[in-house]
Amino acid sequence: MSNRKLVVVTANCPQSHACPSVKICPVNALVQDGFNAPSGLQDKCIKCAKCVLYCPMKALVFE
Numbered sequence: 001m002s003n004r005k006l007v008v009v010t011a012n013c014p015q016s017h018a019c020p021s022v023k024i025c026p027v028n029a030l031v032q033d034g035f036n037a038p039s040g041l042q043d044k045c046i047k048c049a050k051c052v053l054y055c056p057m058k059a060l061v062f063e
């Protein structure tokens, strides 16, 4: 998984609420502006996949 990067699948995100996965990230690598789809900060992300597993909409994936 180390060569993969976190990708936000905007089409899967309803963009209508505070992203629950933002609080799950242990290194604050997921940020959200308003209710927009969150963004992953690649330089911070340690690829733990917690946010990927937590998002019920499958809007966070590794590619």
Ligand code: SF4
Binding pocket: 006, 024, 025, 026, 027, 028, 029, 030, 040, 041, 044, 045, 046, 047, 048, 049, 050, 051, 052
């Ligand atoms: S994979 Fe882990 S470190 Fe990276 S954004 Fe998701 S929760 Fe944060």
